Amino acid sequence: MREANVFRKNRAFYSGVILTVVEGLLSGCSYLSIYMVLSGLSEGSLSAQRLGLLTAFLAGIFLIRLVIYAAGYTQVQLGGAAVSKGLRLRLGDKLKQIPLSRFTQGQVGEYVNTMTSDVGSYEKILTHSSGNITKNAVLAAMLVGFVCKVYLPAGLILFLVVAGLIPNLWLSFRVVAKYGVAKHEVSAETVSSIVEYIDGIQTFRAYHMGGVQNQATTEAMRRFSRVCYLYEAKGIPIGFGYNILSWCSVPAIMALAAGPWAAGTLSNVDYLMVSMLPILLTKLTTAISIDLFEWKHLMVSKNNILQVMAEPEERGSMAPFHPAEQNITFRSVSFSYVPGEPVLKELSFTAPAGKLTAIVGDSGSGKSTILNLIAKYYEPQSGEISIGGQSVETVAAERVLEQISMVDQQVFLFDDTVRENIRHARPSATDREVEAACRAAGCDGFIQKLEHGYDTPIGENGAFLSGGERQRLSIARAILKNSPILLLDEATASLDIENELAVKRAILGLLSERKTVVMIAHTLSIVRNADQILVVADGNIAESGTHEELLARGGKYAAMWAAEQRLSN
Numbered sequence: 327m328r329e330a331n332v333f334r335k336n337r338a339f340y341s342g343v344i345l346t347v348v349e350g351l352l353s354g355c356s357y358l359s360i361y362m363v364l365s366g367l368s369e370g371s372l373s374a375q376r377l378g379l380l381t382a383f384l385a386g387i388f389l390i391r392l393v394i395y396a397a398g399y400t401q402v403q404l405g406g407a408a409v410s411k412g413l414r415l416r417l418g419d420k421l422k423q424i425p426l427s428r429f430t431q432g433q434v435g436e437y438v439n440t441m442t443s444d445v446g447s448y449e450k451i452l453t454h455s456s457g458n459i460t461k462n463a464v465l466a467a468m469l470v471g472f473v474c475k476v477y478l479p480a481g482l483i484l485f486l487v488v489a490g491l492i493p494n495l496w497l498s499f500r501v502v503a504k505y506g507v508a509k510h511e512v513s514a515e516t517v518s519s520i521v522e523y524i525d526g527i528q529t530f531r532a533y534h535m536g537g538v539q540n541q542a543t544t545e546a547m548r549r550f551s552r553v554c555y556l557y558e559a560k561g562i563p564i565g566f567g568y569n570i571l572s573w574c575s576v577p578a579i580m581a582l583a584a585g586p587w588a589a590g591t592l593s594n595v596d597y598l599m600v601s602m603l604p605i606l607l608t609k610l611t612t613a614i615s616i617d618l619f620e621w622k623h624l625m626v627s628k629n630n631i632l633q634v635m636a637e638p639e640e641r642g643s644m645a646p647f648h649p650a651e652q653n654i655t656f657r658s659v660s661f662s663y664v665p666g667e668p669v670l671k672e673l674s675f676t677a678p679a680g681k682l683t684a685i686v687g688d689s690g691s692g693k694s695t696i697l698n699l700i701a702k703y704y705e706p707q708s709g710e711i712s713i714g715g716q717s718v719e720t721v722a723a724e725r726v727l728e729q730i731s732m733v734d735q736q737v738f739l740f741d742d743t744v745r746e747n748i749r750h751a752r753p754s755a756t757d758r759e760v761e762a763a764c765r766a767a768g769c770d771g772f773i774q775k776l777e778h779g780y781d782t783p784i785g786e787n788g789a790f791l792s793g794g795e796r797q798r799l800s801i802a803r804a805i806l807k808n809s810p811i812l813l814l815d816e817a818t819a820s821l822d823i824e825n826e827l828a829v830k831r832a833i834l835g836l837l838s839e840r841k842t843v844v845m846i847a848h849t850l851s852i853v854r855n856a857d858q859i860l861v862v863a864d865g866n867i868a869e870s871g872t873h874e875e876l877l878a879r880g881g882k883y884a885a886m887w888a889a890e891q892r893l894s895n
């Protein structure tokens with residue numbers, strides 16, 4: 327993605343900067359009129375009428391500046407906010423294209439940091455620093471030019487003060503390069519740690535690991551405060567040193583200009599001006615150096631945004647993908663999340679179209695991984711996955727997912743009403759269709775009992791609902807989406823008996839639709855009637871067949887079945 331596209335400024339922003347510069351120029355005119363008043367007073371040529379005119383001019387300039395300042399400030403704020411909104415939307419789109427395998431705990435912190443803090447910092451450059459730097463630079467140039475005209479040696483000293491900004495900034499930028507980048511990295515770690523802390527707040531509380539006892543979060547914050555301290559401690563002396571040197575220009579010019587003043591070649595007013603204006607210039611250059619220091623730091627944020635934008639995207643064609651048949655085939659598929667730790671090893675099977683294939687196996691044997699690969703959440707390292715005989719390797723994940731409804735253990739619900747949460751599955755669905763899907767999923771009953779029925783907000787990630795209710799809502803979504811392939815992770819183990827039965831009933835309703843279903847079963851009773859049962863062990867298919875065939879075989883499945891029967895009796 328080209329930088330120009332991502333950071334493109336808008337007209338509001340540019341007009342705001344121009345207005346800020348105009349306001350700066352006008353403030354220079356105020357000093358000019360004061361100079362004229364002082365000259366008139368000193369030469370005795372100032373009439374009451376001229377004084378009135380100059381005062382009116384000063385007041386007029388002040389009012390115009392006020393209006394221009396307000397307009398410029400508003401425009402810059404609006405322009406900057408629009409640019410950062412665009413940036414966040416672009417980043418949001420980009421995140422959708424990044425392979426899921428990139429979303430590790432640490433990386434999530436980086437992304438959160440970029441979407442919030444980096445974009446916020448970049449917005450700050452636009453809304454605060456850019457206008458101020460331009461305005462102060464223009465004012466400083468006017469001021470040096472004016473002093474040069476009045477008394478050239480003083481002007482040259484002021485020119486040196488401005489030139490002193492170069493080594494000052496060079497040193498400051500070195501600090502930013504070293505500590506600013508480190509600050510960003512530690513900040514991302516801190517965000518990750520805080521996200522983890524908030525996500526796991528229940529567990530932390532249960533094990534009394536909150537507050538300072540949470541080592542990881544506390545350590546991350548300690549590192550962050552240390553790097554912030556170093557950043558300021560190394561940066562401040564540079565600015566402070568420059569400040570002292572630039573302030574030295576004031577007595578130096580006073581001493582230098584004293585000679586020509588005593589000789590009568592420099593008027594009283596000119597002496598006053600060349601002695602006072604350096605004070606103003608020093609303030610301007612200090613402001614410029616602080617803003618540029620910030621600017622450079624905020625460029626670190628800009629680089630981080632560009633880095634996210636440059637991340638490799640998922641491969642695959644966005645051309646429509648409508649295989650005639652919906653059978654799913656794995657051919658010698660190998661996959662590992664972590665290099666060198668294979669989860670699936672040359673695994674092969676076919677889930678026939680319109681049939682129910684159940685996957686069973688020990689915890690951690692790779693069942694969910696199989697579903698994740700079908701949905702293209704991850705790409706296999708070798709082998710081929712095909713749907714209807716067509717390899718999905720060259721098809722975009724979005725296109726593959728159009729063919730799939732997925733009900734997995736981690737139900738994600740938006741902070742919205744029940745109705746809108748279901749409708750996400752098919753945005754064009756009518757209210758009636760949403761409600762029909764909920765009836766089929768067995769959740770109509772509890773929804774009707776909510777305060778506003780289908781229009782009840784369910785809180786962040788459905789926090790106001792029970793585990794079983796959340797599961798049934800996700801089944802309703804799958805019913806509404808009505809895709810030809812259904813991937814199902816039966817997760818009833820953690821539910822109470824009533825919810826478990828309700829979810830199982832909803833699942834059986836889904837299965838009756840005779841789609842191509844691949845279902846992970848944690849309880850074997852639910853898959854007795856599956857057309858095919860795959861037993862996954864050690865990254866491969868250890869056994870496959872119908873319930874009866876596998877029992878007759880007397881292998882792993884038969885042992886699992888016997889164990890479950892013992893438990894339920």
Ligand SMILES: Nc1ncnc2c1ncn2[C@@H]1O[C@H](COP(=O)(O)OP(=O)(O)OP(=O)(O)O)[C@@H](O)[C@H]1O
Nearest residue numbers: 663664669687688689690691692693694695696846
């Ligand atoms: N995102 C991940 N990063 C690294 N390793 C992972 C990741 N997800 C799963 N694993 C590992 O891959 C292996 C298979 O995990 P998977 O979730 O597929 O097992 P499963 O059979 O579905 O387990 P369960 O029945 O407990 O849900 C496990 O060893 C697990 O620790």
